[in-house]
Structure formats: structure tokens, C-alpha cells
Amino acid sequence: MDSRRPPFVDSAAGALLDADGRIVRWTREAERLLSLPAGEVCGRPVRELLADPAGWDTLLAERRTARAAERTAGPPAEPPADTWSGTALLRSGRGGHLGVVFQVLPLAEATAGEPSAARYFVLAAPARLVTQWRQDQAFTRELFLQDRVGLAVFDDQLRLVRTNTHLLPYTGLPPDLTGRRLGDFLQTEDAEAVERQLREVLRTGRPLVISGELVRTIEAPRGGAAMAISAFRLQATDGQVIGVTALFTDVTALHRSGERLAVLHRATTAVGGSLSVTGTAEDLAAVLAPGLADLAVVEVAEAVFTGEEPAPGRDGRLTLRRTAVTGATELLTDAGASPGAGPDTAAVAFHTEGSPTVTDPTATTPAPTDPTATDPTPTTMTAPLRARGSLLGRVTVHRAAGRIAYEPADLDLLHEIAARAALALDNARRFTREHRAAVSLQRSLLPPAQTETAAVTTASVYLPTDTAGGVGGDWFDVIPLSSARVALVAGDVVGHGLEASATMGRLRTAVRTLADLDLEPDELLVHLDDLVCQLLIEADEPEDEGEWPTGHRTGPFGATCVYAVYDPVSRRCAMASAGHPPPAVAAPDGTVEYVPVRPGPPLGVSGLPFEATEVELAPGSVLALYTDGLILGYGGDLDEGLAELRRRMARPGAAEAPLPELGRALVDDHPAHRLADDVTLLLARTRAVPPEATATWSLEADPAAVGRVRESATERLRAWGLEELVFTTELVLSELVTNAIRYAGGPVQVRLIRAERLTCEVSDPSATQPRMRRARLTDEGGRGLYLVAQLTKRWGSRYTRNGKTIWAEQELP
Secondary structure (H helix, E strand, O other): OOOOOOHHHHHOEEEEEOOOOEEEEEOHHHHHHHOOOHHHHOOOEHHHHEOOOOHHHHHHHHHHHHHHHHHHOOOOOOOOOOOEEEEEEEEOOOOOEEEEEEEEEEOOOOOOOOOOOOOEEEEEEEHHHHHHHHHHHHHHHHHHHOOOEEEEEEEOOOOEEEEOOOOOOOOOOOOOOOOOOHHHOEOHHHHHHHHHHHHHHHHHOOOEEEEEEEEOEOOOOOOOEEEEEEEEEEEOOOOOEEEEEEEEEEOHHHHHHHHHHHHHHHHHHHHOOOOOHHHHHHHHHHHHHHHOOOEEEEEEEHHHHOOOOOOOOOOOEEEEEEEEEEEOOOHHHHOOOOOOOOOOEEEEEEOOOOOEOOOOHHHHOOOOOOOOOEOOOOEEEEEEEEEOOEEEEEEEEEEOOOOEOOOHHHHHHHHHHHHHHHHHHHHHHHHHHHHHHHHHHHHHHOOOOEEEOOOEEEEEEEEOOOOOOOOEEEEEEEEEOOOOOEEEEEEEEEEEOHHHHHHHHHHHHHHHHHHOOOOOHHHHHHHHHHHHHHHHHHHHOOOOOOOOOOOOOOOOOOEEEEEEEEEOOOOEEEEEEEOOOOOEEEOOOOOEEEOOOOOEOOEOOOOOOOOEEEEEOOOOOEEEEEOHHHHHOOOOOHHHHHHHHHHHHOOOOOOOOOHHHHHHHHOOOOOHHHOOOOEEEEEEEEOOOOHHHEEEEEEOOOOOHHHHHHHHHHHHHHHOOOHHHHHHHHHHHHHHHHHHHHHOOOOEEEEEEEOOEEEEEEEEOOOOOOOOOOOOOOOOOOOHHHHHHHHOOEEEEEEEOOEEEEEEEEEOO
16 A cells, blocks of 8 residues: 555545436445445435435535525636535445445546546545544644644654744744754754654654753754653554654743752752851852853852951941852953952942842843843842841852843842852851860860970870861870979860860869879879769759750760879889770880770779879880870771881881871871861870989988988089079978978988979878968967978979878079
């Protein structure tokens, strides 16, 4: 069957009639349609085929009336054709009736040699099929008349056969697209993308539905429209593929609305992920370009970077810093700004209410009605960054020449994004203020990074984790003690933030207070543990109504601590640990060992003892106290971390390296953003007081021994070249030795230590601490300790295993 043949021809019955209405010829389709062979109907009047033969007269009467009306209307432009059409109900050879639609066509006059009996050709088809044909024609006609839905018919080579309108009416295409391909007027990549889908429909026969395909023409490569494309394959009645039909619906407005929602979602997600003012501005600019513009510029008030509230100057203008620029920076010149290096500044005016003056080009220039219209000049929008009544800055977006112009909806979107970004900026500003205060507080609670005493030289490293507060609870301390000794402390409070930092400050103060009592390390940790237990009790107490809001306290806390006391005279170091990692010692020969301290429970676990461990340290040894953040930062495993710390301290030259350099080498691969916990490291290189810088005498409980020890001390001071301190030292020793003999008995031990200061020590077997008091005018005694306090730099008393020791220090001349 010829595929170009109209499909309804095969379903129509035909008959030739003479002038009297008798059937002359009968087609095979008529035989099949009515189940009547030609031999039965030829020669019979056609009226006999009607279900109602009387209806034939009615048909003839209607025809005569129509002919009379034609003659009354005047002579026609052309001779009238003796044709008419109508509907009829025919008898079927199967015994039933069949409704048909018929049309009578007069034949031309017969020429010589041709039969002249046939005068009319009657064409009839089932009424049901004709109704479908008419519906199909009406549907096709109306579909091609639509202007909101683009309709295109392609042949099997994807050449355009027919379209209802221009596929893209705003691109200036020629009116007739017949025979053209999509690539003749669309961008190559867009045409290939659509044709690839249509070719798949031709191959498989599966219908195509694409929600949105960007279609750009050659004439407007930066504009374009989003098209929803539906396509289906066209086949002839014999199944031969003859082409494909595609429906193009412009969904640009819907597509752009979706893009705006996506930009808003990305902006909301991006600007809420940083507590840095600069980071928030950069995240905002990165979302806007290319999401909404070719260039995005974010300017922030100078005061925001320091955490202050932005306020206009005396001239009513607010100074802004260009904080983030993303996109085509060459547009900065077009936008009236200089793209010079460094943070540029600008000033914006304020109204009396504090509102910024913002120029909005879309407010003065109406948006084009065509959503794909382009602007020959760069388009700019600006929106203020305002939060909680304060202007924090502004954001400006630019589109290059030739891009689609901004619409009012774009300005609404920019204002919404700016409002959300301003809240994030204000949060970053408040965090900056609180962070600066927290860091200042913590730095004030920690000792200097480097110290130097007669016993040790120290250097420290402190790395807080990159948390929201930026501060933690780790601490270290170097506490000078009597008799040239020094206490070294490292501790770790559980948690981070201001509460942990405040707890750290309380514990550090408590350690310093207890250290001033010259307690043994294990005894000091017992008192510190009692303090932490008391803090836990206070934290568990119900809050008074009207004070802190419910939930202010974060619950119980704990801490670990290691406390070491080094004596440069005996070169002994005593230490105790409360759940803290063991200190490491690097000997001058390069060997590294961990002190075999037996750690007690963490602070706050009352009822368990602490044990002190004492080791001898050679001069020049490096003692390392640290928190668990250091060893966890080496790989997350404690044993591996301890092994790595030992390896690093045992490197050649590490024992002799300057302590700050060694500290940096031990933490050089601990970036703040990857730390699991705060890192605290205290390094102490030990010193020794040589034997010739000390002198010791043992005395019996005899008052005459006071004079002898005075004479011996005077000789030793002169041998040391300290003649200026002879008189003061004699008075101090006389008073302290006399009190020891009088109130404590013997034996009494006297020791002089020449280090950074001259220390005079008097030890006796009594456990009674001396107390300075103000003597009345009538009192014969009670002024000795007062004189000692006036003549020396400082003095004090400490308990020993055999009694107590009273000491006094004088500055060396």
C-alpha cells in the first residue's frame, strides 16, 4: 500500500449511478462495507438500499430546495455543481442497518468512445469513521493554530515539515522553516541535545517528555528559553515510520522561579555554615555569582570585623570594606568601582532612621515584558545587609552586557537573600566579639610562653581546637617555689568553651595557692581533688528561681592534672598525676623515657589516693608535660601517640635544640581544624645549683650555737662575694635560729643557697607554723618575724617529713 495514500480512502465505498439513480458500478469496498455483491445491486435503483425507501423522496426534495435557493441568490461566479452530501441509513446484507455519510459527485459529459450511462459517482463511508475523521481534522487544525504551545512535525531525517508558529518567536527566525534542521537556527549544543532525544523517539517509538531543556538561538546565545518538550513517533497504517511530532512549551518563567528557589536554598545553606565575617561574605558572593549574576560584591562595615555595632560617623556615612568579590572582576570598572588590590572601602549615606541609600536600577527602569529580552548595558542590583535594626553592609550584583535583564522577582530574591545573609553576618559579628573576649580571658589566665628561673628554662605551645568558642580547658603553669625550686603543672578540663576556660582559671588559681604552701605533689592533688568535688556539688545544686535560666549549667565536669616539683640543688623531681599522661624526659645524651608515675584517678573522683614518684634529672634534661590532645593528634591512638612523641623527642639534636624550636617540631602537623582536643605542651630544660653554691650547718638546741652559725655564714658570704648581705643575713639567721631553739628544740639545720636569690633556710623538728603578729609597746618579744619580713624580699614556711622549714630570700646585689 502506498504510504502517501489518504487513510480514509480504503474505508470508503463507491458506486456509479445513471441519470435515473440506478446503480451502474459497485466497488469492492462497497461489497465489504454492506456485504452485498455487485451482481445483486447493479441495475437496481439506489433508493432500494435505503432502510427507509421513502427517505429518497425526502432527499430529492431537500436537494431541489437547495438548487432553488442557489438560483434565487443570483448567478454564481462559477456554474453550480450538481453535488450534494448527507447522511443515510442503508440496508446491510447481514440483515442489519449501517449509517453512512455520502457525497454525490456529478461526472463530466462522456466523450466519443466512452459509455454515457454513468452520470454520478457516490462516495459513502461509515458515519462513525467520518465523525472520527472530522474530529481528527478539527484537532489538527486547532493544534496548529495554538500560539502558547509550539508544534513541530519532523520527517524521518529530522527536517521540519510543518510548524504552527515559529518555534522561538522572539528570535527573529524566517517565517517558513520547512526543510530546515534545528541546527540551522539553534546553538549547536542545544540543537544536538534535542535531536538526540528525537532520534531516540524515532528509533524506539517510546514517547519523550523533557521537563526543561535550554534552547538558545544563534542570534541570542546568552539568552534562550527553557522548553518542556514532548515528542511521539508518526507511523503510517502499514507501520512505516514517517517522522516525529514534538510539542514545545515555554516554561522559562517556571524554570526561572525554580532557579531562584534553588539560589535561595543554596544561599541559606552557605551563609549559615561559618562564624567568620569574611567567610560568610565569601560564601554569599560565591552563591550569587554565577547563581544570580556575573559579578557579586559584598561590602561589610568596618565595625563588624571587630564585633562592634556599626554606627555612622559624624558625617552620617558608614564606612564599608569590600570583603568578597566573585565572578567577572572586569565588571567592577563598569560598576563604578576600582578593582585594585587590597580591601577597598566605600561610604554609604544614612537617613535619619538609619536606612542606607540604595540605588536600584530596576526601580527606575521598567522590566521588559519579554522574559528573555537582553540589556545592552550591564545591569546592577543592590540590597542592604540589615539585621536587628543595624546596617551591616550591602551586596551588589552585576550582569554583563547582553545578558537577560533583571526582573522585579530577581530584586525580591536579592532582598530575601540579603536579609538571611545579614542575620548570619550579625551572628558572626557577635561571635567575633565573644570570641575575642574569651580568647583574651584565656590568654590572661595562662603564664608567659617562655620563662627562665634558676631551676629551669621553659617554653610552651598552646593550640585550642577549632571549636565554636575557640577556647578550651587545657592549662599549664610554671610556679617558682622557695629554695630555688620550681613547680611545673599541666592540666586538662573536660569540655570546651567559656565554662571550661573559667573552670581552668579556678583550678589554676587553686594550684598556685596550694603550691604557695609548699605541699608535696600527692598532697596537693588531694586538696585539688577536694576542690573539684566541691565544684561538682555546686554544679548539681538546683538553681534559684530568677537567677540563671534553666539549662545554663552544662552538667558535671572533670579534669586531669600532673604536678611536678624540681629541686635544682638535689636535682630531684617529685611528681604526681591525677589521670594525666606521664611526663617524658629527654636526657642530654638523647635517650627519651617516660617517668614511671602511677596515675591516680581524675580530679573529682573522691576517695582514692594519689602517689608521688621521684626521679633524678641530669642538668640539661628536657622535661615534657602535655595534655592528651598532643598524643591523640598523632593518629588517634594513645599508645601510638606516646611512641611518636618519644620518637620525635629522640631525634638527633632535639635535646640541644632551643625549646621554642623543639616545641614547634613536636606539634608541626597538628592543624587546628583537625584537632580532636586542645593541645598543650610545656617543655622545661633543667638546671642545677652547683654544690659550692650551697652551705649547710647542723646545730644542737644550744643558744651559743647562734653565734657560731652567724660567724660561719659571714665567712661563706664573703667567700661568695656577697659582703653587702652580711649584716642582713646575720639578723635573719639570729632571729630564725633563736626561735627554732627556743620553741622547737633540736636538732636545727641551717642552709644557705646562692641561686637567683640568696635563700636562708632554718629547719627544726616542730610542726607548728610560725605566725607574724604586731607586737604591742609593752611586749618584750614578737617582733622577730616582722623584722625578717621587712629585711627580705619574701619569706615563708613549709612542712617537711621531719618538721618544718622557715625560709627567707634576699635579692643578690
